[in-house]
Amino acid sequence: MGEVLDRQVELLRAAHGSGDPVAAQVLRGTGTVAGTDKELLGAELTLETARLAVARDHRFGDWAAARERADAVVDTRFEAAADAIQWGELDELRGLLDAHPPLISMRSPFPHRATLLHHVAANGIEVERQLQSPPNAPEIMRLLLGRGAGPDAVCPIYGERETTMGLLVSSCVPAAAGVQAALVEELCRGGARIDGLDDDGLPLWTAITFAYTDAAEALVRCGARVDNLVFHAALGDLAAVRGYFGAGGGLDPVRARGSLRVGAADPGAPLLEYALIEAAAHGRREVVEFLLRQGPDLSITEPVFGATARGAARHLGHAEIAALL
Secondary structure, three states: OHHHHHHHHHHHHHHHHOOOHHHHHHHHHOOOOOOOHHHHHHOOOOHHHHHHHHHHHOOOOOHHHHHOOOOOOOOHHHHHHHHHHHHOOHHHHHHHHHHOHHHHHOOOOOOOOOOHHHHHOOOOOOHHHOOOOOOOHHHHHHHHHHOOOOOOOEEOOOOOOEEHHHHHOOOHHHHHHOOHHHHHHHHHHOOOOOOOOOOOOHHHHHHHHOOOHHHHHHHHHOOOOOOOHHHHHHHOOHHHHHOOEOOOOOEOHHHHHOOOOOOOOOOOOOHHHHHHHHHHHOOOHHHHHHHHOOOOOOOOOOOOOOOOHHHHHHHOOOHHHHHHO
16 A cells, blocks of 8 residues: 555646646545645645645545555555446456456455445545546446445445445435436345435435435435425425425424434424425425425524525525525
């Protein structure tokens, strides 16, 4: 690992010197320095800064922490397979798996400990491996699952039990590439637990709170449980949303919470307001109009990003809903 890290420092400095925008993305994406591509590429890149960026890129705290693992083995076949996943090189990946079947269960030697399947989500791994999701990402996922990749294997990217599904439905990279929903469906067909490791609805909650509508709808198509006001509001099911309110207009808090055990599960959580926020975030105007008639407190913020209903609508480009709010 020490040799790999030293070489990557050299490569980063060389890329920076040649004006390669990927160098700026690594520096900015690791939180090492801030600024535009032009500003970052126009400034000096010291050895110390390059080392810190490379260390953070692999999720080490600093260069000293990275050097403590200098003797660890880096399997270049695994690294080649991870690169093939990012660039959509299906034949290359298949060849590597044919020649070295244990790769399918191998983990990165770096702190994120991601398997190859985790790499498909393009989330929380090295910055340069989050540059894109290829158009054939679903085929790549199908290959990995077919070769025995664990659909619910966990890694410590953001916590101790991060699954591929959790990484996928909160990842902007496959969403921007238009393959997120297809990957969700492929992962479900491969045996991933649709309602999460603890059967608490975490995948759908995550897709909803990160405002990935296509991913949320894909989870529902695959059978994700929807039995609470917040989920139904985010999905735009007005009839179901109405059903949580009695004849006099009052909200039934027990039915509105359903089996919700994540995020908004606190018994005192303002479910009406959370439902309104998520309906606004996902562009569900009819649901927003109905919930507004129930007298919500528009100053309340949701528990993940601290957004109000109006703030969520504005941020996500739902101008008409923002104006209505």
